[in-house]
Amino acid sequence: MTAIDEGVLKLDPEEARRVRQERLERIGRWVLPLAIMILAIWSWDRICVWNAIPQYILPRPGVVLSTLYIDAGLLFSSLLVTLRITFLSLLLAVVGGVGLAVLFAQSKWVEMSFFPFAIVLQVTPIVAIFPLINIYVDNQTTKLLLCAWIVAFFPILSNTTLGLNSVDRNLRDMFKLNGATRWQQLRYLRLPAAMPYFLGGLKIAGGLSLIGAVVAEFVAGATGQSSGLASRIIEAGYRLNAPRLFAALFLISLTGILIFLVLSLISHLILRRWHESALKQER
Amino acid sequence: MMREKVAQAPASVSDVAPTLLALRGVGKVFSNGVTALSDVNLTIREGDFLSLLGPSGCGKSTALRLIAGLSTPTSGVLDWRAEGSLDRSNIGFVFQEPTLLPWASVFDNVWLPLRLKGVSRAKAAPAVMEMLARVHLTGVEDAVPRELSGGMKMRVSIARAMVTKPRVLLMDEPFAALDEITRFKLNNDLLELWQDERFTVVFVTHSVFESVFLSNRVVVMAARPGRVFDELAIEASYPRDEAFRTSPDYAALCRQTSDVLVNAIKSTAGAHHDGH
Numbered sequence: 001m002t003a004i005d006e007g008v009l010k011l012d013p014e015e016a017r018r019v020r021q022e023r024l025e026r027i028g029r030w031v032l033p034l035a036i037m038i039l040a041i042w043s044w045d046r047i048c049v050w051n052a053i054p055q056y057i058l059p060r061p062g063v064v065l066s067t068l069y070i071d072a073g074l075l076f077s078s079l080l081v082t083l084r085i086t087f088l089s090l091l092l093a094v095v096g097g098v099g100l101a102v103l104f105a106q107s108k109w110v111e112m113s114f115f116p117f118a119i120v121l122q123v124t125p126i127v128a129i130f131p132l133i134n135i136y137v138d139n140q141t142t143k144l145l146l147c148a149w150i151v152a153f154f155p156i157l158s159n160t161t162l163g164l165n166s167v168d169r170n171l172r173d174m175f176k177l178n179g180a181t182r183w184q185q186l187r188y189l190r191l192p193a194a195m196p197y198f199l200g201g202l203k204i205a206g207g208l209s210l211i212g213a214v215v216a217e218f219v220a221g222a223t224g225q226s227s228g229l230a231s232r233i234i235e236a237g238y239r240l241n242a243p244r245l246f247a248a249l250f251l252i253s254l255t256g257i258l259i260f261l262v263l264s265l266i267s268h269l270i271l272r273r274w275h276e277s278a279l280k281q282e283r
Numbered sequence: 284m285m286r287e288k289v290a291q292a293p294a295s296v297s298d299v300a301p302t303l304l305a306l307r308g309v310g311k312v313f314s315n316g317v318t319a320l321s322d323v324n325l326t327i328r329e330g331d332f333l334s335l336l337g338p339s340g341c342g343k344s345t346a347l348r349l350i351a352g353l354s355t356p357t358s359g360v361l362d363w364r365a366e367g368s369l370d371r372s373n374i375g376f377v378f379q380e381p382t383l384l385p386w387a388s389v390f391d392n393v394w395l396p397l398r399l400k401g402v403s404r405a406k407a408a409p410a411v412m413e414m415l416a417r418v419h420l421t422g423v424e425d426a427v428p429r430e431l432s433g434g435m436k437m438r439v440s441i442a443r444a445m446v447t448k449p450r451v452l453l454m455d456e457p458f459a460a461l462d463e464i465t466r467f468k469l470n471n472d473l474l475e476l477w478q479d480e481r482f483t484v485v486f487v488t489h490s491v492f493e494s495v496f497l498s499n500r501v502v503v504m505a506a507r508p509g510r511v512f513d514e515l516a517i518e519a520s521y522p523r524d525e526a527f528r529t530s531p532d533y534a535a536l537c538r539q540t541s542d543v544l545v546n547a548i549k550s551t552a553g554a555h556h557d558g559h
Binding site: 184 | 352
């Protein structure tokens with residue numbers, strides 16, 4: 001029932017319309033956003049030209065692109081710095097978030113006692129906490145990591161906790177009947193059951209860890225040596241080097257999109273066989 | 284107390300077989316004040332296929348959970364008479380829903396009870412494959428539950444419950460959600476399995492037809508409070524097949540059981556059976 005060959009299969013008008021509709025939607029899903037994007041970039045370029053906007057206010061897209069090429073060495077080494085913080089903090093967020101969630105899952109009492117602290121940490125703006133971190137922590141990398149971690153770990157913690165606690169009651173009884181130990185219940189029942197929730201949290205945390213890393217760089221005001229994309233943006237801002245600012249911005253967005261796509265792919269690969277969210281619509 | 288022994292013609296399996304479990308004066312009151320069971324006296328014998336039949340709210344599922352050890356009685360005792368301690372590995376449980384691990388293959392689902400006892404995949408394989416063959420599921424061991432039909436999922440659930448070769452199989456309205464054709468097929472296959480292995484079954488159902496077709500004893504329960512109303516011996520020989528299903532004997536037994544059930548429902552003060 002995969003390929004519908006209209007030559008062989010005689011479709012009534014309604015079904016034929018549905019097939020046509022589906023084909024259009026499939027193409028439109030890619031073509032439309034692309035067309036809008038191209039249109040937007042074109043208008044951006046036209047606005048610059050027609051209004052004779054100077055380059056240091058709003059550079060033309062072509063200039064941004066060539067800056068990306070000319071400053072590639074500088075920008076990409078900065079990107080690597082930011083990426084390092086992003087991925088390290090994401091890793092720590094996974095370890096910390098899942099670890100805490102598993103700890104919370106061991107006892108309602110632990111969860112009741114400590115979950116509010118996690119919420120406090122989450123709702124307090126990181127920009128406001130940073131001056132404190134700045135005082136207590138000397139190492140630059142540690143500072144940034146801590147910041148990005150605080151931003152990123154909460155969705156993983158809260159989602160995984162939710163997942164660990166939403167196991168089917170009958171399944172839990174089934175494990176009990178079979179004399180499963182606490183560890184077995186965690187390993188064979190609760191962790192796999194929490195997987196879709198965890199992956200949902202991971203997708204959010206991926207973006208947040210990038211945001212956390214960039215924000216941390218901003219407030220750390222780390223200029224000069226060993227600095228990430230945020231400091232390039234600050235620097236370019238001071239120098240009214242708008243093309244470079246745009247180029248750096250473009251790189252950050254692109255990184256965010258890539259992180260999201262990669263995590264979505266991972267999620268899909270893990271869940272595709274059994275979870276509703278990853279299944280193709282069959283009806 | 285109307286209990287036990289409908290005394291007429293004996294000769295059924297249960298009258299000669301030794302007692303496996305005796306419930307004596309068992310009651311269960313939940314913390315919200317609801318009396319789920321009150322003074323239940325019931326003897327389950329080795330090799331019985333015993334159905335607990337009754338309207339919703341009669342405590343039949345609660346009784347099953349007590350027997351399984353998933354819940355403890357408020358009053359009374361459950362007296363396991365079987366020689367040797369009867370631990371939980373001697374009990375298989377089949378829930379109303381298939382209750383499978385959605386991420387695990389059919390094989391892994393059936394392997395699970397053995398896996399929890401520390402049996403490796405390779406060591407468990409013969410038992411798992413044999414059990415899958417017994418429930419007519421050979422060839423789908425790599426599928427995940429969502430790829431199976433409702434009936435097949437239930438077969439996996441039965442295979443999982445039976446893979447440890449339990450002496451008692453507890454079933455909580457296992458086929459209630461299935462269509463009639465699938466249910467008949469599963470009824471036949473379950474009976475076949477039971478006749479081969481002669482384990483004891485306690486089967487909760489609200490279908491008169493199902494209970495009569497399967498059981499050698501039907502215990503009719505009444506609601507508010509949940510209690511044993513009456514017991515009927517189903518005097519029909521095994522194997523029972525499609526011919527039995529259409530026989531006058533079966534019809535007569537169903538009518539008889541149905542009458543008792545109607546009385547049980549009537550006996551509930553201010554009864555309004557919502558048929559839920």
